[in-house]
Amino acid sequence: MTVIPMRDGQSACAMAIRSVVDDEVRSAILQRADGACEMCAAAVDVELHHVTYRPAEPIAAMDNLFVLCGPCHASMHGIEN
Numbered sequence: 001m002t003v004i005p006m007r008d009g010q011s012a013c014a015m016a017i018r019s020v021v022d023d024e025v026r027s028a029i030l031q032r033a034d035g036a037c038e039m040c041a042a043a044v045d046v047e048l049h050h051v052t053y054r055p056a057e058p059i060a061a062m063d064n065l066f067v068l069c070g071p072c073h074a075s076m077h078g079i080e081n
Helices: 012-020 023-032 070-076
Strands: 046-050 065-069
């Protein structure tokens, strides 16, 4: 598993996704998840996470993104809080 370090309280993964996912797709994904983490249902500090990193393909595909809270996102990258 690739560990993606946290920067200023957010993962590098979340910051990269924010830069390539447009607001319409981000809103649709958050709506799909009812604005809550899709692992633990927390509704605070949520961010998008890619299911599979596919650098040659658009990262913004809705089936390749899901919503996680900060702790669950860190856990997905092997980072203990």
